[in-house]
Amino acid sequence: MSVFIKSRNILRKSWHILGRVHNFSTETNRPNLKINEDSLNKYIKHLQREYDGLNKSTTNISRKHYLHRIMGVLNERKSVIDNINNLKELIEDKGDLGQLAKEETNMYKNQLDDLDNQLLYSLVPSSKEDNFDSIVLEVQAGVGGQEAMLFAKEIFEMYTNFAVYKGWDLDLTDYASTELGGIRLASALIQGPGAFRYLKHEAGVHRVQRVPTTEKGGRMHTSTISVIAMPQPSEIEITINPADLRIETKRASGAGGQHVNKTESAVRIVHLPTGVAVECQVDRSQIKNRRLALAKLRALLYQRDLDQRYVELESFKKSQVRTRNRNEKIRTYNYTQDRITDHRLSLNVHNLKAFLEGGKQLDSLIQKLDEHYLNESLLNVLSDYA
Known part of the structure; x- marks a missing residue:
């Protein structure tokens, strides 16, 4: 039996976190959200099989490293649980030995909380x-x-x-x-x-x-x-080809004193393949305005690509979210x-x-x-x- 199935209370802290997150407002009487433990165990077993398979190949190194971290947390978690179980009989001692056992148990329980929190964050796919x-x-x-x-x-x-x-x-x-x-x-x-x-x-x-x-x-x-x-x-x-840009300069408009009427510091950049245009006139320096405009253009183009990938690759439900x-x-x-x-x-x-x-x-x-x-x-x- 694998190391992560032996503990009946796997991801105990995650359960409590999930309950708190969905029950912030006492006025709404929303029920606590609970994870199906069988689903969680199935998912971790799936990750274990994937990890074992990747260990036999030399491909997808980054995924292997990600799973290696998760397996490391699970193994460390099993070791902490074993230590807590081994101390149970000693806690019954009425003397100094029992007191020491209680202190050690509390220390291990704090470690267990930290490991459960790490596991929760590790299991969530990140972008x-x-x-x-x-x-x-x-x-x-x-x-x-x-x-x-x-x-x-x-x-x-x-x-x-x-x-x-x-x-x-x-x-x-x-x-x-x-x-x-x-x-x-x-x-x-x-x-x-x-x-x-x-x-x-x-x-x-x-x-x-x-x-x-x-x-x-x-x-x-x-x-x-x-x-x-x-x-x-x-x-x-995201790389922008300078040949795909039309860069225009003009005098800034709005507040700013005499400077706005004399210096062409405002910058407008058009990305010709997509028609996306940005302007920046917040600084007296044309160089800085150009840098900021390019930064905003890069973000817009990346967002455009990101939205397109969501439409093409994600399910309707996830797109709606x-x-x-x-x-x-x-x-x-x-x-x-x-x-x-x-x-x-x-x-x-x-x-x-x-x-x-x-x-x-x-x-x-x-x-x-x-x-x-x-x-x-x-x-x-x-x-x-x-």
């Missing part, structure tokens, strides 16, 4: 995009006119503050402001460890419900903005009730002012969303072994 440390984040006003534009500015500032909170680098690539102080659209190139893995969970439609300052009747208005998070590949992942994350309402900001509701978790967070500062509260919510995503991914994998 190479999750390893990208660079992302183009775009915020665009939607339904609601000027109120939507004002809200778009608040959300974009929340993400810029979040980048500072995480210690990431941020460069504006586009910023179209309005006379009343809002923005029609703003985008930024954000670089830092885990940037895409974090911010991909923010992609979608954000809704705000509040009484605008310009509303004299005190009526509640509902407006929306959209957030797009595109992985920013390196030049290795991706579409839903991008286009449907994911979060509501209710100012009257001082409440943020994330609809994917049915989770309510209070203290809007602190949340919009883009610090600890936003970070905590994104961590929960990432855990939720991992667990959903694991359940999706295990559904094939039910």
Whole structure:
């Protein structure tokens, strides 16, 4: 019998995590989500057979290394469980020996929790995009006119503050402001460890419900903005042929003093094969604007290719999950009730002012969303072994 079938409580911590993730809000009375243990064991047996097969060949080295790590965790886990079982009789001792046995058992149980957590994360298939440390984040006003534009500015500032909170680098690539102080659209190139893995969970439609300052009747208005998070590949992942580009320069428009009228610093780049066009005029340096525009173009082309691969290779169900994350309402900001509701978790967070500062509260919510995503991914994998 293989090492991972011997433990009846395999992935015990994963069970608890899954239950917590799907039961954040006590108001919703959503049932705890449980994994079918037989499905999990079947999946791990499948991985064991695949690993044994790969050991007999010299192909697919990266997959072999991935499975080797999982088997290493499983073997270490078995060793820890054996140690806990060997200490059970000694715990009954009423003297110092029993106390030492209890302390050692607690130590091994902590190790077991850590190993279970490692196993959960290892079993979830990851995409190479999750390893990208660079992302183009775009915020665009939607339904609601000027109120939507004002809200778009608040959300974009929340993400810029979040980048500072995480210690990431941020460069504006586009910023179209309005006379009343809002923005029609703003985008930024954000670089830092885990940037895409974090911010991909923010992609979608954000809704705000509040009484605008310009509303004299005190009526509640509902407006929306959209957030797009595109992985920013390196030049290795996607190569752009300079011959396929039409690069134009012009004088920048908007605020900026006399400089905008005298220097052709604004850059517009058109990718001729696809017709994709980008502009950048956020800096006085034409060189920097060109670099930022190329970075955004590379992200757009990569996203275009990624979307096409999802349509061609993924099932309809998985494609719908991706579409839903991008286009449907994911979060509501209710100012009257001082409440943020994330609809994917049915989770309510209070203290809007602190949340919009883009610090600890936003970070905590994104961590929960990432855990939720991992667990959903694991359940999706295990559904094939039910």
